[in-house]
Amino acid sequence: MRLTTKGRYAVTAMLDLALHADKGPISLAGISKRQEISLSYLEQLFSKLRQNDLVSSVRGPGGGYRLSRPSEDIYVAQIVDAVNESIDATNCGGSGSCRNGATCLTHHLWCDLSEQIHDFLSGISLASLVARKDIQEVSERLDKEEALQQAEANSMQRITAASLG
Numbered sequence: 001m002r003l004t005t006k007g008r009y010a011v012t013a014m015l016d017l018a019l020h021a022d023k024g025p026i027s028l029a030g031i032s033k034r035q036e037i038s039l040s041y042l043e044q045l046f047s048k049l050r051q052n053d054l055v056s057s058v059r060g061p062g063g064g065y066r067l068s069r070p071s072e073d074i075y076v077a078q079i080v081d082a083v084n085e086s087i088d089a090t091n092c093g094g095s096g097s098c099r100n101g102a103t104c105l106t107h108h109l110w111c112d113l114s115e116q117i118h119d120f121l122s123g124i125s126l127a128s129l130v131a132r133k134d135i136q137e138v139s140e141r142l143d144k145e146e147a148l149q150q151a152e153a154n155s156m157q158r159i160t161a162a163s164l165g
Contacts (some may be wrong), residue, residue, distance in 0.1 A: 002116040007085035009037050010045045014079050017055065018071040019139045025057075026066030033149070034142045046084055052082035072127035077118050089113040133162070 016031045028046060033037045046065060049055045056068045067074060080087060090110040091098050098104035130134055 003080065004085060005089055005161065007080040009041065010049065011076055012082040013037060013042055013045060014049065015126060017067060019129050021067060021071065025062065025066050030047060034146055040045050048083045054079060054082055071130060072125050073085055074126045075122050076113040076124045079123035080121065087114050087117045100162070120137050
């Protein structure tokens with residue numbers, strides 16, 4: 001199966017957004033820190049996610065992104081599709097030109113597998129992922145790490161300000 005970084009990062013970012021939905025609009029900078037995804041890459045992904053009505057943006061102080069509909073109505077396959085990724089297990093990118101410009105012996109098998117994977121991901125909502133205990137545990141760990149990093153940064157700022165002042 002060929003699911004690229006783009007698709008993986010989009011799903012990860014959307015799951016982060018769903019996990020933090022109760023905190024209001026979520027900044028891409030926050031997602032970037034927690035998930036270690038570059039901010040500029042997230043901006044590109046969220047542009048596509050917004051065009052596909054999976055997220056909406058909130059401007060101004062305290063702005064950010066939020067899911068455009070309930071997490072139970074957003075499925076992993078929709079996220080992958082929104083960022084123009086295909087789930088493709090073939091070697092030819094689904095074109096059927098795998099063997100010297102013609103279809104290879106196993107082309108249809110790999111096409112069927114790709115379809116099964118897409119169908120599988122079409123049945124997994126963000127809400128079902130958010131409800132998973134293992135995902136909640138990872139999210140809590142990442143939130144604690146982020147809070148610790150922020151506290152350390154604030155402490156360094158106070159020390160620097162005191163030494164200058």
